[in-house]
Amino acid sequence: MSKPRPVKTTMASMSIVQEIKNQNGATLADLTESLNYGRTTLYNHLSTLQQEELVTKCGQEYHVGLRFLELGEYARNRRPEYTPAKVQTYRLAEATNEEAMFAVEENGLMYTIEYVMGDANPSNPEAGSQFIRVGSKYHMHNTAAGKAILSQFSPDDTQSVIDRHGLPATTDRTITDEDELRVELNRVRERGYAVNDEELQQGFRSIAVPVLGVGDDVIGAFSVGGPAYRFKLTQPRLDDVYETLTTSLERIDETMRHDQ
Template structure:
């Protein structure tokens, strides 16, 4: 049997799975990890010690936690995006103007990453203890407003590649799980210039999103404004109102970009 293409490095995948298990469990012991991943304790033992040695995990008694060594890498990645510092301020501005939650998201490898997040009234910019929207979170493209806005600005070819890679997993009853339905939706988004999310990601959460395009009409990211359904009125005029605030902010941002 001949190999096709590059052979995945299993040991690395194991180490990463261990870190993921520690994160998802909000801390975990050796036995927790071994049990969850079905690995021998001795195996996990070696991995854990290696990861601690490298700083990617920290040991506190017998529980392990995600280490701060991820920071130098994540900040490097974040700052590599030329829009990041500008977009940050826009997120704060959007949150204040609308009194809702606002975030800036970019696409990488077919997934959406929140680079910055803010709540309107809150003084804790960029931070929210347990919000699913805090900075650093990763989403699918098809079930959030900014994700759909970005998809709408990509070529059908790239959209299809993304769908092939990640599928259309449902997170609520309203998630679009049908490919042709999604393409219809993307067409609508293109026509009206912004995307909406009607509880497709989380029950009770609505949002409006719009993409930022660079000088060559390439998508560089997307902003969205959202909040609980009871606060974000469903009627078309208030949605359009929010969308207008978004689009104005983006226009202002795009005019600042080098071209």
């Protein structure tokens, strides 16, 4: 069988949707200026996307349609393990009063599929990382959740992720060397948790543990984090958070085995 060729019309539609998202709403003129497509081609794509309820039009601006919410919710809940993981995320946020999330890997990238902020006080301008939310996508090598999952990968699978996405730096603390990353992953396996010491975003730290399914396949990672000035990666805070994460692992394991 010959190698499949990408369908250009599908790629065009997806790039249009992505650009609408990037611009937080865009007119036909905006898209004509920012994308390498003719006005008529763009109009035809937008009309089709609008017909399928994947984009909606408000005045002259196009916006991403709520039908993606339906598709996203299906994707978020398609595996039965995700539901008990979401429950434990809420419990983690309540127990630690920090930001808690459950993230999974797909195609070598991380996606947050549940996020709960322990301190949801709107009067606190620094409450919440401001860059993590449900649906956030990011690399694996510079996050606690990503390194926790990578620690369960085989060397070949880890190399495949590196070959596909590289090790780009997002702060001056990001690990960008393959050998250094492998040493870090060995350390994660030995101690049972991974840390993010301002490697993804300056001023944000977190700790994460891998979540394993009944067959010991990794299904995701629990992570707890917060502002660097408050969330210290030192004792006894580190042990306290790790103990709370371990409790969540025990609870989800018990739930999955009971439901099997």
